[in-house]
Amino acid sequence: MTIYNIALIGFGGVNRALTELIAAKNQLWERDLGFRLNIVAVSDLYLGSVISPNGLDAKTLVDAKFEKGGFGQLSGGSAEADNETIIKTAPADIVVEATYTNPKDGEPAVSHCRWALETGKHVVTTNKGPVAIAAPALKAFAKTNGVRFEYEGAVMSGTPVIRMAERTLAGAELKGFEGILNGTSNFVLGRMESGLDFASAVKEAQKLGYAEADPTADVEGFDVRLKVVILANELLGANLKPEDISCKGVSGLSLSDIEEAAKANSRWKLIGAAVRNDDGSVTGSVSPKRLGLDHPLAGVNGATNAVSLDTELLGAVTITGPGAGRIETAYALLSDIVAIHSAGASSTAKEAA
Numbered sequence: 001m002t003i004y005n006i007a008l009i010g011f012g013g014v015n016r017a018l019t020e021l022i023a024a025k026n027q028l029w030e031r032d033l034g035f036r037l038n039i040v041a042v043s044d045l046y047l048g049s050v051i052s053p054n055g056l057d058a059k060t061l062v063d064a065k066f067e068k069g070g071f072g073q074l075s076g077g078s079a080e081a082d083n084e085t086i087i088k089t090a091p092a093d094i095v096v097e098a099t100y101t102n103p104k105d106g107e108p109a110v111s112h113c114r115w116a117l118e119t120g121k122h123v124v125t126t127n128k129g130p131v132a133i134a135a136p137a138l139k140a141f142a143k144t145n146g147v148r149f150e151y152e153g154a155v156m157s158g159t160p161v162i163r164m165a166e167r168t169l170a171g172a173e174l175k176g177f178e179g180i181l182n183g184t185s186n187f188v189l190g191r192m193e194s195g196l197d198f199a200s201a202v203k204e205a206q207k208l209g210y211a212e213a214d215p216t217a218d219v220e221g222f223d224v225r226l227k228v229v230i231l232a233n234e235l236l237g238a239n240l241k242p243e244d245i246s247c248k249g250v251s252g253l254s255l256s257d258i259e260e261a262a263k264a265n266s267r268w269k270l271i272g273a274a275v276r277n278d279d280g281s282v283t284g285s286v287s288p289k290r291l292g293l294d295h296p297l298a299g300v301n302g303a304t305n306a307v308s309l310d311t312e313l314l315g316a317v318t319i320t321g322p323g324a325g326r327i328e329t330a331y332a333l334l335s336d337i338v339a340i341h342s343a344g345a346s347s348t349a350k351e352a353a
Contacts, residue, residue, distance in 0.1 A: 002035040004337065005055070007092035007121075009083055009112050010099040011044035014126055016062065017330035018096065023058035029334075035341050041090035042071065043083045045099075050077035053091050083108065087115045094340065096333055097125040103222055103242065106133035117141035117149060124336035126153035126329050132226040132242060135233060148340050153332025155181065155227045156305045159321030160335065165235050165309055173312035174235055176275035181227045183303030183323045184211045184218035185250050185270040190301050192258045193267065198251060210303055210324070220249035221286040224272040228284045231307070232274035238282035240274075245284040253288055266290045267298055275310075 008015045019039065026036045039056045043049040048071035050056065056074075064070070069079030087095055095116035099109050106129035113130050116123045118141055125131070130138060131151045142149040152162050165174060180186050187210050191201035202219065205211035217223045225245045232238040250270050261267050269291055274284035291298040296318040300306040305323025308316045322328040 001030055002341065003038050004035055004094050004341075005038050005040045005090075005092045006094045006096055006337075007041035007043075007086055007090040008039060009043050009087065009095060009097045011042055011047055011061075012098065013326040014098040014329045014333070015042075015096060017326035018098075018333050019058045019061050021327070021330055021334065023062055026058075033338060033341065035337075037337070040092055041086045043081050043086040044071070045081045047071045047081075048077060048079040049082045049086050050074045051086060051090050052076050083112055084115060087112060087121070088119050092121055094122045094124060094337060097123060097127055097130075098333070099127060101127055101129045101226070103129060103132075103217070103226055106130045110134045110138070113138050113149065114141055117145055117147055120145050120147055122147045122150070122340050124150045124333050124340070126151070126157070126332055128154045128223070128226040128230065132229040135230070136239075148343065150336035150339055151230075152335050152339075153329050155230055156307065156319075156321060156323045157325060158328035158331035158335070159305060159319065159323065161231070161307050161319050162234055163335075163339070164319060169309065169311060169314070169317065172314050172317075174276075174309055175312060176273065176310045177231060177235065177307055178271050178273035178297065178310075179227075179231075179307035180269055180297055180300050180305055181224045181272045181307070181323065182218050182221075182270060183305060184215060185221075185224075186300065186305075187211075187303050188219060189250060189253070189258070189268055189270070192253070192255060193262065195255070197255055198253065219251050221247045221270060221272075222249075224270060224286045225284075228272040228274055228286060231272075232282050232284050235309075236274060236276050236282045238274070238284075240282060240284055245286060247285075248287040250288050261290050264290075266292050269297055269300070271297070 030036045041051045048069045050071040071077040072079030109127045110130040113123045131154045188201040225247045271289045272286045296308050306320040308318040
């Protein structure tokens with residue numbers, strides 16, 4: 001049985017949810033997956049940082065009501081976050097990066113991933129920034145240092161789209177994709193179909209926790225643009241940057257637009273898409289589209305995400321599932337660790353009797 005020492009960078013919803021899973025399911029994973037996880041370090045801008053070579057109790061981390069700088073109360077802890085030191089010096093096999101997404105340059109997450117890979121640690125992340133902006137360089141660092149850079153959760157949370165397309169659909173000749181890749185905007189459009197105006201629908205989404213205080217990234221398509229870049233580069237072999245993707249959000253849609261679509265047996269969806277052109281180039285876009293009710297994405301409602309993969313041999317293959325949620329996104333991190341374990345890539349994990 002294998003023990004993976006992990007360092008958590010960021011202790012917000014996602015890494016806290018992963019810690020909850022570790023506390024509840026480590027024995028089950030040991031039996032069913034062949035490994036267990038041992039948290040040896042945590043760093044968080046609000047709580048501070050802590051290193052414990054023998055491991056931190058996951059249940060204590062979850063249950064303790066730490067105030068600002070609270071990690072300073074723990075043995076080996078500091079009230080200040082020190083991500084670089086934690087990443088470079090903690091005795092971790094895997095660094096779990098779950099800090100905020102910076103859509104401009106991916107920092108500080110790009111540096112977090114690079115530091116880990118350069119020091120021989122695997123990286124699993126749900127952060128769209130470093131994957132959309134710096135994946136080729138980070139993959140190169142991983143290869144050079146004999147470790148892995150995994151990011152399944154960067155597109156559809158726990159719903160497996162990248163690995164499914166690459167492995168299960170290998171040889172099906174993917175030509176392009178289109179998807180509903182942002183649950184907030186999809187929820188807003190659904191509420192507008194029920195008669196709410198745009199502003200009221202956004203307020204409801206914020207009240208329910210689907211939208212941030214500033215919903216711009218969701219409703220203007222910027223979040224989807226990063227996901228289109230990731231999928232286009234990963235699945236279509238493109239080399240796109242966020243600025244290469246034309247982007248238009250849903251804020252310009254009115255109730256009359258929604259009503260007209262309904263009368264024509266169609267509905268509006270914010271669609272992120274990419275297609276391989278005849279000359280081999282790849283073009284991506286984000287924009288509201290009016291879909292007929294027979295379209296495979298037309299019936300995807302609420303905060304659910306979906307991607308329809310256009311293949312030469314199978315036609316359209318549609319993957320639907322949760323695109324957000326603490327536990328769902330934490331599962332994506334677990335799936336990345338399963339991939340590392342299955343590949344036998346860890347040379348530093350400790351074998352327990």
